[in-house]
Amino acid sequence: MDRVLQDMEKERETLQVWKERVGQELDSVVAFWMEHSHDQEHGGFFTCLGRNGQVYDHLKYVWLQGRQVWMYCRLYRTFERFRRADLLDAAKAGGEFLLHYARVAPPGKKCAFVLTRDGHPVKVQRTIFSECFYTMAMNELWKVTGETYYQKEAVEMMDQIVHWVREDPAGLGRPQLSGTLATEPMAVPMMLLSLVEQLGEEDEALTSKYAELGDWCAHRILQHVQKDGKAVLENVSEDGKELPGCLGRHQNPGHAIEAGWFLLQYARRKGDIKLRMHIIEKFLLLPFHSGWDPEHGGLFYFQDADGFCPTQLEWDMKLWWPHCEAMIASLMAYSENGDPALLKLFKQFRDPEFGEWFGYLKREGKVALSIKGGPFKGCFHVPRCLAMCEQILEVLLRHLGPAPVVSSPTVPTRGGSK
């Protein structure tokens, strides 16, 4: 009995140390974006930031605008120490920028992919992702401010996205070609599932409205487990069959792991223990093991399910975000049955000199690109990971025994139990 208590105390101490380190890191990362990314003149955020925060391009990528608004609001809403007027003001200015400029041809809902500093559209993607991050931003702004026009924007955009995905994709502008396979990239149901979680959080009416959609998303994501359960494939047919060629064999281990923790939240909400075990096995352990570089450690960016050489030049690089997803997922799995070894991963990405994390390491771990932000890296994966890890560790510590009182009114492990 003493031995059990000793082990629990040791675990508590380990988790406490991790929680403090993660919390300090989160503070430092948020400070980086607060200091360098705000455009005081036009609103919105610069995300093309060099190692020391210097702006090297003024373009505004809509994914990253939406994500930063979401991140600031989420921090404001769920961490007492981030309930700061400057954070909320910057989020609102980002929200206003999106409201004014994100849509290419209002009242049409299609959003640009990238805007000039003063909001003119530069490029439009024929996908749903700008619109998804727009929706996340608007919903969080509503949750924080209570202003109903944000929520109206969020729900109307969500309904448009669902229409594009499930009814008619014509509005996205992709040409119909006779040789194009009806492919489902896993990103689509993943993104929708995360929106279902986002909109449904503490909102019974929307939870109910999107319940069937959530089930559909989970079903679609689960269809990406292929090759007799031995691989998660990025692209399958809409009815869950393998596709030919490189497209069909394409794997992205970090993405599978991210899908894993999205699904785990879903399964916890459903109270489906069997599904939780399946997800941990197929979306966390499987891609973690098959995607891990046996020589240098870390997760490969891309792989070919049949072991061919991928054609993407960056296939063996180590990117920050798969490792962020792995940290979240491993802590979530630990909340069920695991161990937090993955937390040490983040050390290789840290920049103790200027703050924030490097995004792109070579296979062997050397920094490949010194930028802290760019067209695809903004104020999102790193702080989301750190914030979620801090919150999960807080819950774990609460379950283990007496711990100092911390903020965090909402934690992402609702319905979870250890």
Added chain:
Amino acid sequence: MDRVLQDMEKERETLQVWKERVGQELDSVVAFWMEHSHDQEHGGFFTCLGRNGQVYDHLKYVWLQGRQVWMYCRLYRTFERFRRADLLDAAKAGGEFLLHYARVAPPGKKCAFVLTRDGHPVKVQRTIFSECFYTMAMNELWKVTGETYYQKEAVEMMDQIVHWVREDPAGLGRPQLSGTLATEPMAVPMMLLSLVEQLGEEDEALTSKYAELGDWCAHRILQHVQKDGKAVLENVSEDGKELPGCLGRHQNPGHAIEAGWFLLQYARRKGDIKLRMHIIEKFLLLPFHSGWDPEHGGLFYFQDADGFCPTQLEWDMKLWWPHCEAMIASLMAYSENGDPALLKLFKQFRDPEFGEWFGYLKREGKVALSIKGGPFKGCFHVPRCLAMCEQILEVLLRHLGPAPVVSSPTVPTRGGSK
């Protein structure tokens, strides 16, 4: 006097050795594509080939279909040892595949970027490049076979391309967005200039028809020399001004060098010695020196003209094609005033075991992708480089003194002199 003769003899021997090595390499590379890439069932070529030639994807990329047809015809036409029926038959089968399937909606001229194995369009790019390689293929088929319908296809497509570039780009399908700068990627006038050379070769009527276009292309390419003559930029405004941000600072040293040898051919044809010296300085020596990796050797793929970190993940990789262009350009410059040191570059890319060259090396020279072909690497840069180097060396040797008689009725150094 004896010393001068001795030096000439030494130079002759060096060039003779290089010519033999390049010729053997060309034979081996052509054999690789002949053995592994022909689709006997549907015509056209597989280009997604693994290290040993194994087909890892059946998709047919139109750029690479057109380039392989062109390459086979060019070899057949200008090398006695490649005047082989099997080479011509494969080129014709590739040409028929393009004639039947390349255009997305005939009689419209827009071509697909990639087709299924049996010719259905999978993806369309909103650029002119598929159409340009289609034109190159058709013109060479005409030059080899004398079949006028090939030439009709080539000239009609050329006129369509020129219309898109100089009159109205609407047919390419790019949306007009208020934030998009009127950018000129250097690839566009480069590609057109190479088509002017291609169509005008031994054709007085077309030389005359496209003379003004050739001058326009040369003028446009020369506008990419910026930063007080210290950098060749990939993108400038249509009136030759620098553009803001990463786009404006983007550099691709191998591309600048390729533009250099295109321009050098143009300047030789014009007999413009001053222009030739300018081109050698700005498009060959400048990018060669600023693009060279001082630590590991080789040309970087991308650079930022102001020294910021590029945002492309592959920026510091060493690709096969910039080194092919550098080999051609350095030999051409040597024909004017240089030295052939660059020929040794190709050793790092060679695969003595299975033939053809690796395409993608890491910065330090290790093979990054084991593929021999893929969406952007086909039967083109390596054999074009080897064939042109063999022909240039042949001309140089002819100028130096008695040498064994070799084939090569056409050489790309017309108008050139040593």
